[in-house]
Amino acid sequence: MTNIIVAFSKPEDGKNIKGILMRSGFQVVAVCASGAQAITAAESVNSGIVVSGYRFEDMMYDELRQCLPAAVDMLLIASPSRWSGQNMKGMICLPMPLKVHDLVDTLEMMVQSQARIRRKQRLRPKERNMEEQNLIMRAKELLMERNNMTESEAHRYIQKCSMDSGTNLVETAQMVISLIHV
Known part of the structure; x- marks a missing residue:
């Protein structure tokens, strides 16, 4: 209203x-x-x-x-x-x-x-700033390097984890980075 x-x-x-x-x-x-x-x-x-x-x-x-x-x-x-x-x-x-x-x-x-x-x-989808884009890219690079994934596979993996956990892509990328660096 x-x-x-x-x-x-x-x-x-x-x-x-x-x-x-x-x-x-x-x-x-x-x-x-x-x-x-x-x-x-x-x-x-x-x-x-x-x-x-x-x-x-x-x-x-x-x-x-x-x-x-x-x-x-x-x-x-x-x-x-x-x-x-x-x-x-x-x-x-x-x-x-x-x-x-x-x-x-x-x-x-x-x-x-x-x-x-x-x-x-x-x-309209929310546009990400450079910091958020870099964070997602870094998480993809870590997955590609560590798990021998292609970039699209790494992106799909982050996207699926994001949807499964109910968090946005940036938060999921942060979780992936923190889990790999532990």
């Missing part, structure tokens, strides 16, 4: 938007009346969406967008005259007066987009 932060300068506007979103099945984690509160709330979640008005007592929407973490998207609700012609990179805008189904549909699209991005990041 995506974390949603509602930020409007008028608390009653924020409560109304929160009510609409909660009835539509969204999880609203905070309702804020200032930009600083919205930034604090956004930094406390890993990722999410800030549903925001145009202006706060302490900042404008563009300043808020610049201060938000990269994993937090922004949905601006304001009259088109306020944001037309502006650089809208990293945010989606809905015009006032607001239609409830437009808000819900747009938010659903943003939630699905974030879920797709998270899924891609999860499926």
Whole structure:
């Protein structure tokens, strides 16, 4: 479930938007009346969406967008005259007066987009740094030298031990090195 932060300068506007979103099945984690509160709330979640008005007592929407973490998207609700012609990179805008189904549909699209991005990041294999690569290579070399294995056999052996013990490849390579050097 995506974390949603509602930020409007008028608390009653924020409560109304929160009510609409909660009835539509969204999880609203905070309702804020200032930009600083919205930034604090956004930094406390890993990722999410800030549903925001145009202006706060302490900042404008563009300043808020610049201060938000990269994993937090922004949905601006304001009259088109306020944001037309502006650089809208990293945010989606809905015009006032607001239609409830437009808000819900747009938010659903943003939630699905974030879920797709998270899924891609999860499926991407973690890249190893040079130190970890060298450690795995050293373990393979020791196995090749000591047990007359080819490099692919040594790699397969480390990989199988890793899977059998439930540890990652680097930890298994460290264990192989420590066992051979005993």
